[in-house]
Amino acid sequence: MNTGDFTVIAYSDSSYNEDFIKGNKKIVEGEMLSPDDTSYKIVISEELADENDINIGDKIEFKNTNDESITYTLEVSGIYSIENETSDNMGSRMMPNSTNQIYSNLTVLNKIIDDDGTSEDNFKVMQNVTAAYYVDYENIDKFEEEVKDLGISDYYKVMTNEEEVTSTLNPIKNISSFSKTFLIITFVVGITILTIINLFNIRERKYEIGVLRAIGMTKLKITLQLVTETVMITIISLIVGITAGTLLAQPVTNYMLKNEIENYEIEATNMEENFGSKEFGMMRGPKNKPNDMNNNISYVDELKAEIDSNIIITLSFATIVLTALSSSVAVLYINKYEPNKILQNRE
Amino acid sequence: MSILKIKNLNFSYNNNKKVLNDINIEFEKGKIYGIFGKSGAGKSTLLSLLAGLEKTKDGDILYNDMDVDNISREKYRSTVVGIIFQSYNLLYKYTPLENVILSMNIAGIKNINKKEKALELLNKVHINEEKANSKVLHLSGGEMQRVAIARALSTSAEIILADEPTGNLDKANEDEIITILKNLAHKEDKCVIVVSHSENVKNMVDKVFYLENGKILDN
Incomplete structure (x- = not known):
């Protein structure tokens, strides 16, 4: 709400507070x-x-203009403090000066609106009505x-904390996504290299x-002999590869998971620093989510990595x-x- | 009685100029034949056809009165003929002994001690056991050609075909190779056919054929 020389801002959900999330402002x-x-x-600007010699704990009296x-x-x-001036906080008709932006809560904001008696249309209102229901994860879509079938107004939007729930698995999802991409790339590159090597x-x-x-050796015998030789080498390589994979799977997974969690934690620390409170540290994820859903996220930090017989087969x-x-193609080409x-030709 | 007959043989590569023109020859066991002529006369092509390395298109090659085209070419090359190449064509990663045994395996020879037989053949062409077990690359040109002869003999083939067998050898080695080939014909009743430029070879064979522009001059 912008009135007089000051802009009073309040959020029903901290995830709306982009200036602090992005680090443009910092407590x-x-x-x-x-x-x-x-x-x-x-909360006021530095x-x-x-300028007014105000400290934490001081009380300021504001007049309704x-x-x-x-x-x-x-x-x-x-x-x-203001770390980066953005187009939103550099000053405009509605928001004259970012140093005069005052952050408060919905109680204060609603009080000012009520006292003012002006239509809400004149104010920039960002407010959510929260009614939390606990639903099984499997029934979220159904809920x-x-x-909607019960006739909820279009004014309201039904939101779930599905992403928050699934976000605990984010590090694992990232690893899984990386592994799949890596596997596909390895497979495609492997087949290409294998064929070229065989051809050479x-x-x-x-x-x-x-x-x-x-x-007098027949084409079939030559093909079988060369393919058998290549397959034998492949089997030896497979044994070495699977042994190494079995031994390294868990340490590599642990290392990757640790890195992923560290990245999330670094981001959380940045949030803590920007908002000046640990309460905001774990605030990550989607916008438009009721504030009581912003609970601390405990990431899955253990992942059992093993190569089972199905994978080996x-x-x-x-x-x-x-x-x-690939070797048959190469031998047939020569044959x-x-x-x-x-x-x-050799002579 | 002839073991190998060439009847009305014409041959050209990719329907271009005729390389061989109406060739008719008969070869018998116990004799050594020489095919001579200038470069490009068609000598090696004729030997390739006799060896089953090329397929006839016009005319016949008969082995014991049987059309060679009706015999599996692999079987023909591995059991009927033994081929000696000018550049030896040995497998260099193997030993002479292994080269000879490999030839026996391809021919499907069973029920004999292959190593013993291979050493015996190598000994016959003056390759001792030590050399028989060393790498082919460590041998001289003459020795490699003698290994190639032992390999050609390993399948008990009745016909030995030699393409310029002394082309890469000095005089002493040439004499030795010719003597071995001559003995194969006269003492072991093989039919030996040699393609060569060498006057020395010409003087030692039982019958000479001259090829000129794809035709036999002295038939």
Whole structure:
């Protein structure tokens, strides 16, 4: 709400407070008011505090510009600094100066609106009506449908904390996504490299194939022999790979999960610093969410990584088939030449 | 009685100029034949056809009166003929002994001690056991050609085909190779056919064929 020289801002949900989330503003003393707060407290800018020699705990009296007989005595509970000027807080007709932006709570804001008696249309109101229901995770979609069927007005929006619930799995989701992408890339690159290596390997052995065919070995026998050799090498590589994978899966997963959680924690710490309170530390995730849903998030920090027999069988089968196919293609390519031609070209 | 007959054989690569023109020759066991002519006369092409490395298009090659085209080419190359190449065409990662045994395996020879037989054949061409077990790359050109002869003999083939077998060898080695080939024909009743430029070879064979522009001059 913008009145007189000051802009009073209150949020029903801290996730709306983008200036602090993005770090454009930062609490330097005291702390940001919680959306649940009902006391007559405010958070003011550092410049405003310095210019007027205001400290934490000081009480300031404001007059309602529409009716100067109405006054509000508000206690300073926090002081913020402006880190980055944005188009939103640089000053405009509606919001004259970011240093004069005062953060309070909905109780104070509603009191001013009520006293002013002006239509709410004149104010920038961001307020949510919260009614929390506890629903099984599996029934979230059904619940939303049921509420709409009951005839809830379009003015209200049904929101769930589904993302918050699932956000505890975010580090695992990230690892899973990374692993899948890595697996696909490895597979595609692997097949390409395998085929090229096989092709080069068989081309290197073109002379040998020419000699063997010249002295009477059949194309089928040559193909089988070379494919068998390649498959044998693949099996040895598989054994080495699976052994290494089994030994490294857990430590690598632990390391990746730890890194992911650390990243989330660093972000949470930044939030704590910006809002000046631990209460806001775990505030991550989607906007438009009722404030009582902003609970502390406890990330899943243990993930059991193991390579079971199904994975080994699938992996082995896929690898051997791919190796056999790629080497067969290479051998068939060479076998199309007559032995005489291969040997003459060499001579 | 002839073991190998060439009847009305014409041949050209990709329907271009004729490389061989109406060739008719008969080869018998116990004799060594020489096919001579200038470069490009068609000597090696004729030997490739006899070896089953090329397929006839016009005319026939008969082995014991049987059309070679009706025999599996792999079987023909592994059991009927033994081929000796000018550049030896041995497998260099193997030893001479392994090269000879591999040839026996391809021919499907069973029920004999292959190692013993291979050593015996190598010994016959003057490759001792020590050399038989060393890498082929450590051998001289003459020795490699003798290993190639042992390999050609390993399948008990009745026909030995040699394409310029002395082309890369000095005089002493050439004499030795010719003697071995001559003995194969005269003492072991093989049919030996040699393609060569060498006057020395020409003087030692039982019958000479001259090829000129794809035709046999002395038939």
